[in-house]
Amino acid sequence: MGTSFGRGGATTFQQDLQNSDCILIMGSNMAENHPVGFQWVMEARERGAKIIHVDPRFTRTSAMVNLHVPIRPGTDTAFLGAIIHYILEHDRAFKEYVVNYTNAPVILREDFKDTEELDGFFSGWHEDQNRYTFESWQYGSMDGAPHMDKTLQDPRCVYQVLKRHYARYTPETAAQICGIDAQQIIEVAEALCANSGRERTSAISYSVGWTQHTAGAQTIRGAAIIQLLLGNIGRPGGGILALRGHASIQGSTDIPTLFNLLPGYIPMPHALAHDNLKDFIESGSAMAGAWGNLDRYVVSLLKAWFGEHATEKSDFCFDLLPRINGDHSTYRSIMDMLDGKVKGFFCIGENPAVGSGNSGLHRRALANLEWLVVRDFNEIESASFWYDAPEIESGELRTESIKTEIFWMPAAGHTEKDGSFTNTQRLLQWRDKAVEPQDEARSELWFYYHLGKRIKEKIAQQAEPHADPIRFLTWEYPETGETREPSAAAVLREINGWDAQGKALSGFGELKADGSTACGCWIYCGCYKDEQNQTARRKPGSEQNWVAPEWAWAWPANRRILYNRASADPQGKPWSERKKYVWWDEQKSEWIGFDTPDFAKNKRPDYIPPNGAKADDAIAGGQPFIMQADGLGWIFAPTGLVDGPLPVYYEPHESPVRNLLYSQQANPCRRQFPRPFNESNPSPSELHGDAFPFVLHTYRLTEHHTAGAMSRSVPHLSELQPEFFCEVSPELAQLRGLIHGDWATIFTSRAVIEARVMVTGRVKPMILQGKEFHSVGLPYHWGSRGLVTGDSANDLLQITLEPNAHINETKGLTCDIMPGRRPRGEAVPAFLNDVRKRAHMDVVT
């Protein structure tokens, strides 16, 4: 989303789904996993909107929609590709939007070669290094504005490249890949086309059914291309809604607990590229658009962190920041734990021993640490692995031989601390503390604040190498109560930032690059405007318009629909009365509407940037995507993604069939970690590619929450979903002799687990390339602890990562299944050795 539109967040908000004329829910089981948000889909349906669910299983979401299409897990990019094919072949794009607001007219360089010319690869591929270099993907002209052909006829313009690129994604071919009828794809495509344009809008909503694949980012790009071609971004009832699974997962990306980012999507400095602040700003800034002011955001962040020490003379302490020089994502860290390079680990409100892909490998990694801190409500599997992991039962690990020193610490719950969550629609909502946490339970705010304080005290007393970043770090927050809890409001105020007089800033437009402002996260600037905690605003929804701008606070600048300049035509008038949202008021000479305009308030629609204009001044009055250097929505992504400027369909890393579209089988850029306990099941074209014949996919249930730490301890929820089960079709049950309610053993080359059998018509066999295939569905909530226990589905998975987001493929792998209970104890490693031998996996693949 960040690459296509400029910001890595949902472009719309849940309530706005009620204004959609068609909603495509794909890679998401919204009714079961986001049940309360789903009421807005139902509002649209009641109004007569067409609701479509494209998902492998028939779920409660499917039961509530007009059309359900059961595709094979992992084939979403092919399905979306066929929709793009349909739009282009039948000339159904919203031309006025496409020509003015997207980069479809941009003319590409002569040396750019598409996958059509290079059989599944773009130009710039380096076979020896398994990666692309990106020069040939850049725009043709470097002298200011890119060259364009607004008639879209030039053979090298993005629109024509797109047409050729998608020519082979016919509904008939995609249908063979996805295991459905071509007619079903055509019906979806036609519904989206018929419900887009001046008078109508369509929305797309997705979840981890899209992201947890080796081509996850490119699947979302496919949706972005559809929504740009149909003119659905920035308009009411349109957009792409990413449905996130955790209360503040959007917040933990915005203020990132992610290795490659600083707050507000500022990149972490890289060892090879950033010697000093000037280098960093020059390489990260765009000439035009909001990133043209990167210097203001970084300097204000450094001021917030290093205070008086961050001066022009000290290069604002830029050198105190650590540098990255590769992938340091969590799966990489796990490998480094196994190899003894990572010695200490903080596990804070997460349960990788159950929740992460290939959890067995994670448990082995935890057992190889020097020390581990686990903070949670109860003793979760990531804290208890040293005596009750499956590897202890099988004798592969021994309690007495595990060196890991473990601190388990009780955490405070959401009712026991003040603080804000950022929900799936970028909305920061404040919670007030209801009661004090009991005994030794503490908030994470308390833990990190007091840990930091202790470390600072120690450093003041003892000579410590590399102490400056810690010594200079600003770390003063008011403490309250017996436990000396730091003030969350004071931290939020630092995130918002202040001016030279110490007054809270009202928006990121006020940030300066001269060191006179401090701001902990520029995109959140304004959340403490007027010295008021804006995130705590609670004007009832019933007393406001449907946008409810006075309920809490959304980033950026309290906007609820992003890029909403696009809800008006190039002249600034609403595309239609029915779909008006933000428009230009000639009398007031400003943008007005139902939401905060996502555009400079007084910039005229006919504004043309003067030569040499920079940052926002370089964005024309008719360019709604103000974060992009060209002000346009990116159908073609010249930068930002490592695996291609356009989506390409590759088979999942483990697949039962060959790729029908290209001779390249899987995403060539995917990141692999071949090593013992992380073997890959062979796929076709490899020998014995049929050894694991069934498609495996994992998912969640309404009554449980991810790895179970927040639900297997809750009596009501445990009673509602007491036992681990697998979902199989009647046909697969017959093929393998599985009996409903009885046990099944499911295995891959990594692990063997058991589950109760659920035989159900909700899962259908798929016909792929003329042959029948089956899938096994597994909810992944169980582990060894809690009121209800069971094997962990994630044990079966293998770690292979998507190359942009470093997310693991958890859906669309391969497995085998047989009736009965699994082997136990020492029989487990023997069984798996036998499985690997039968698949002829003598060598680690």
Place this chain on the structure above:
Amino acid sequence: MADWKARTEGAKVVKSICPYCAVGCGQSVYVKDEKIVQIEGDPDSPISRGRLCPKGAASLSLVTNPLREYKVKYRRPFGTRWEELPLERAMEMIADRVLETRRDTWESTDGDGHTLNRCYGIAHLGGATLDNEENYLMKKLYTALGVVQVENQARI
């Protein structure tokens, strides 16, 4: 019958947000005698309009269930059982472990002399269930310590 009273009667109402998924439903937390007696949907929320799903509706149990533990537990290297450890002592030991590992695994430069200034031996996982303010202090402290492997559920 006449003596029956709602357990929320006379309770103070504190406004909150559901901690499970990212829909962000509004919650009203009822507090009596410093104890939470009920959690219900907040009808004022324009997103949830007073509704909660099965998990949100069970969140009273999430914060009050008998499996919750309130004391630090410690397992020494090669240990075979949990031991008690006072919170303050645990904090002191963790601060020592951090500084020690930081000293042992500090990387000033890479092989070619490029600045790294980081501590490679410590990693972190967690954040998607936590508050923005908590994530902010974590990222700030880790970055000052030179810890770069800071990750959360968004990757998973």
